[in-house]
């Protein structure tokens with residue numbers, strides 16, 4: 001499904017660029033290059049509202065600086081991010097999305113082969129790379145509330161465990177662990193193994209970050225991203241927050257430390273980081289669209305997992321036929337997976353209009 005979406009986007013990009021639309025975009029006209037207006041992309045947890053107006057302006061103001069490396073800008077951006085989290089610039093390392101950070105931490109712990117403890121289901125895209133580094137995964141099922149089973153994760157640590165991965169809130173369930181409980185767990189477990197805390201969605205639930213623990217503990221890395229609430233998924237920027245010794249080690253695995261992001265992207269992130277109004281607006285709109293979807297699921301008697309993120313997991317076991325195919329036929333792209341012994345769909349929150357279309361499509365498929 002993702003492959004066909006990418007292929008569609010690629011072809012559309014060529015077609016639109018050939019039509020000279022790219023020039024309009026750079027001229028600041030209100031034209032959308034991608035996706036086409038009738039495509040409803042609810043399968044990758046992208047932000048339907050972003051980039052923010054400030055980030056858009058920064059992109060247009062700075063695209064001509066694309067002939068310059070971002071090395072002067074990196075310290076400026078680090079300073080702003082450090083201010084935002086009340087940490088120091090030495091606690092930050094940039095990557096092309098938080099995916100790169102997950103990869104660097106995996107590489108770091110893989111020099112002595114062993115296992116990684118993660119939840120099932122949880123965010124997996126980086127797992128194949130970690131396996132290529134020689135790590136293997138111990139997957140601990142979520143508990144009955146569809147939350148991370150921290151007790152079981154802790155008791156599964158053995159002599160070969162190199163890392164515990166915590167995705168909080170968790171993708172694909174959207175559930176989260178209470179801050180005090182999580183902090184106890186991280187402090188305890190990091191005495192023996194690395195803890196990688198993936199905070200891709202914390203802003204949607206207004207959860208506190210574990211940054212304060214990470215900057216003092218070489219065995220804890222927090223992965224942050226601009227892809228989700230900041231709406232910069234395509235710009236590709238994320239970062240690690242960690243102790244300076246850990247940051248130095250991770251940075252040495254990059255061919256050019258901190259420099260995997262573009263000048264335009266760094267400027268967009270700089271305009272975004274302190275934009276509290278945009279973050280609040282996205283959180284609020286996402287909450288509203290979640291409520292709209294819950295109502296629709298209730299009407300159709302479809303089980304769902306109450307979410308604190310920009311996506312919802314709901315049960316489609318009782319629906320007949322090829323669910324994602326039927327959605328695709330209506331130009332709606334969602335993610336389909338088997339979990340907990342049944343069939344589930346993870347739907348990302350789009351705009352209000354997009355979610356109305358999603359609900360209408362779901363009703364027509366269900367009845």
Ligand code: PLP
Pocket residue numbers: 044045096097098099100123167171198200201224225226227233237238
């Ligand atoms: N972590 C989680 C939990 C995600 O859901 C995603 C993307 O969907 C990522 C990390 C990677 O995001 P990016 O590389 O765009 O920062």
